[in-house]
Amino acid sequence: MSSVWAVVLAGGLARRMGGGDKPLRLLGGRPLLDHVLARVAPQVAGVILNANGDPARFAPYGLPVVPDPLPDHPGPLAGILAGLDWAAAQRPEVADILSVPGDCPFLPPDLLARLEAARRAAGVPLACAASGGQTHPPVALWPVALRGALRTALLDGERKIDRWTARFGCAAADWPATPRDPFFNANAPADLALAESLLPSE
Template structure:
């Protein structure tokens, strides 16, 4: 987004990160944010804000580790702020699948429409429910230079949940990496 702090960009009149918190809060017991700049602005949203504990900000797994380091429950659910239309039943469906399959990590899988208009399914690994007990494994993986979510996750009992029922929105996992994409999502119904 041209160097702008993505989480502070407005979406339907609310900063993206606050929008994500408001959408997620009814689904979980408590929320926190992972941010590496503008910490005071994020703290104004009323939740704990934690920066990455690793130097050089090595990607989404650093955020996962930060969450695990501060997680006070047996499970951590991660969502990115740049995908504002994620399902209202995300936590419930991922948790149900984790229990049914004795999984340690559960990804959401969302529909995407390709250039030909065909729908295909793809894991959305930043929408992740993971056991807090995996923190030491993730610390080791990152210390060894690992950076890929799916590679680390597949070292554990990992499954995906397809959000594929007719009531599911194929835009549920559409993310905004540019202001133009964000404005397009803002006007989606």
């Protein structure tokens, strides 16, 4: 069993979805979060949920819920830092955190293994996913040891994931985008409708 924990990023404002919690929107009769957890949980030692507001709405999942450590919704880097901070405080044996968005229902079953392999092959501390010639910076593997540097960058105003990871070196692990992009994300109601059409290939 891997010692890596995952943080599911669900701290955004979901403006394009009309607000509310995107991971609790239904896909195939189940919340998006159910699909994400079904794919990620078997790959990791445990899962943390990054979400702001009242954590009670996620109580049925029995997961640690950690809010952004900075105010005003500074973006996914803040959610990643929340996961790194939680691991450092609660699971000091954990060296790495896998981050995944809470609106990606088709994540690949070999996500962690391939990110670890890409990072190792490139000799760099970070790795992110890619598909169809496009990188997906929020789907990445993060050393807990970089949390101090990440906090400093956030406090200095950094909000762009790939600009920050480039300082340290970030490998990309590539997946095919066909017949279905494993990193498809449901940002808007139309995306949920499209995801419904992709479900039969589950």
